[in-house]
Amino acid sequence: MIITRFAPSPTGYLHLGHAASALAGWVAAKNAGGRFILRVEDIDTQRCRPAFEAAIYEDLAWLGLDWEQPVRRQSEHMADYLSALQRLEALGVIYSCFCSRKEIEAEIAAATHAPHGPEGPLYPGTCRGLLPATRAERIDRGEPYALRLDATRAAEIVGPLSWQEQSMGEVKVDPLLLGDAVLARKDVATSYHLAVTVDDGIQGVSLVTRGQDLFHATHLHRLLQALLGLAEPAYQHHPLLKNEQGERLSKRDGALALRQLRTDGFSAAEVRKRAGFPVWPSPDGPG
Numbered sequence: 001m002i003i004t005r006f007a008p009s010p011t012g013y014l015h016l017g018h019a020a021s022a023l024a025g026w027v028a029a030k031n032a033g034g035r036f037i038l039r040v041e042d043i044d045t046q047r048c049r050p051a052f053e054a055a056i057y058e059d060l061a062w063l064g065l066d067w068e069q070p071v072r073r074q075s076e077h078m079a080d081y082l083s084a085l086q087r088l089e090a091l092g093v094i095y096s097c098f099c100s101r102k103e104i105e106a107e108i109a110a111a112t113h114a115p116h117g118p119e120g121p122l123y124p125g126t127c128r129g130l131l132p133a134t135r136a137e138r139i140d141r142g143e144p145y146a147l148r149l150d151a152t153r154a155a156e157i158v159g160p161l162s163w164q165e166q167s168m169g170e171v172k173v174d175p176l177l178l179g180d181a182v183l184a185r186k187d188v189a190t191s192y193h194l195a196v197t198v199d200d201g202i203q204g205v206s207l208v209t210r211g212q213d214l215f216h217a218t219h220l221h222r223l224l225q226a227l228l229g230l231a232e233p234a235y236q237h238h239p240l241l242k243n244e245q246g247e248r249l250s251k252r253d254g255a256l257a258l259r260q261l262r263t264d265g266f267s268a269a270e271v272r273k274r275a276g277f278p279v280w281p282s283p284d285g286p287g
Contacts, residue, residue, distance in 0.1 A: 002034030003206045006060075006067075007196065009041045010052035012251030014059045014258045017211070017241040020275040024209040024238050026065045030281040037203055038067035042075045043190055059258040064268050064280075072203065074195050081190035084198050084228055085147065085183065091227060093154040094183060096135050096145045097127040115179060118216045122179030123148065144187070148180040151223070158226040163218060166207075166236040177219040197221045201230030209236045213248065241275070 004025035008018055029036040038060070042048040060067070088094045099107075108121045115122040127135075128150060139145065155175035162172045183194045190198075200208060200221075208218075215237045225232055240248050249256060261271055272278065 001206075002029055002032040003037065003204050004029045004034065004209055005037040005039055005200070005203065005205050006209075007039040007041050007199070008056055009044060009047075010049060010056060011044060011047040012052060013055055013260075015249050015251060016256045016258070016261070016271070016275055017249035019063060019258060019271060020238065020241055020277075021209065021211055022060060022063070022065060023272060023275055023277040024236065025207075026067075027277060027281055028207055028209055028236070034206075036065070036067050037205065038071050039199060039203070040071055040073045041192070041195065042073055043188065043192070043195060045075070048075075055259065059262075062262060062268055063258065063271065072199065074190075074199065077199075078189045080198050080202060081184070081195055084194060085190075087228060088149070088183070091154075091157060093150045093157065093227060094147050095128055095130070095150055095180075096139060097123070097148045097180075097182075098138055098143050098145045099123075099126050100144075115176075117178050123181075125180060128180065145185070146182045147184040149183055149220075149224075151176050151178070151180050154223055154227055158223065161222050161226055163222050163232065164234045166234060171218075173219050173222045175219065175223045177216060181220055193217065193220055194224065197224040197228070197230065200233060201225065201228065204231070205233050206231075207234050207236060209238065211240050212237045213240060 006018075006022040006025050008014060008022075014022075026036045028034075038056075040053055040056070042053065085094065104123060104126070107124055107126060111124065115124065127148075158175070160172070161175065162170050165171045181191070181193055183191050185191075199205075218235055218237075222232065224230075243249055243256065251257075258271065266274075269278075
């Protein structure tokens with residue numbers, strides 16, 4: 001059975017781009033007689049707000065979507081992410097990194113050649129070779145640190161990987177594309193990359209529908225799935241909706257927030273059409 005999901009963060013109001021992502025997963029599940037899951041990614045405690053979470057449920061229901069209960073909230077499942085980190089630690093593929101953002105930027109600026117990824121320079125691996133005793137001493141002193149994935153070591157363990165992209169077929173994984181990504185911090189028990197991978201595995205998601213902006217992240221997510229022994233879903237990365245200036249929609253685009261569109265008199269059917277879904281999977285679907 002196909003299982004899809006929509007996993008927004010309650011850091012602002014949903015906009016038309018979110019509607020497109022939610023509808024992509026909902027329609028894919030309904031067309032296949034499958035299941036649609038709503039998940040709340042609320043690990044950013046500084047920016048997440050209960051009012052925004054409540055608005056997510058209200059906006060999606062108005063749009064005509066339904067979802068399974070209970071909704072999984074990431075903040076309530078930190079033990080799952082800790083368990084995943086412990087498994088990665090046992091494999092020897094994570095290490096503590098004490099570099100500040102400014103220190104990393106300075107090292108990259110001073111280097112004659114810095115590794116680059118799809119979004120710019122990658123972490124140069126400064127702390128990768130620290131001795132275990134040195135790491136322990138610095139942690140005992142209370143220094144802030146992040147837990148990074150040793151991508152090279154991880155790639156050696158799992159070997160060649162790929163994923164099935166619905167519009168492209170097989171895509172080969174480049175395990176070093178995002179470098180030694182941060183998986184957790186001293187004060188935050190998980191990162192987006194680790195949490196979303198673990199959640200999809202626990203919830204049995206078989207088709208991940210999300211925006212094209214997360215296509216590159218799939219290389220890392222497939223690597224983590226292989227390391228953690230999680231099932232491999234298929235993927236559907238859809239084009240991003242843009243505003244009148246040709247820029248990717250963000251939560252700052254208040255004019256295209258679902259709540260504002262509703263206030264402006266748009267019907268749910270009109271908003272679904274603007275999001276690229278003018279037709280429901282069956283005549284029995286919401287009007």
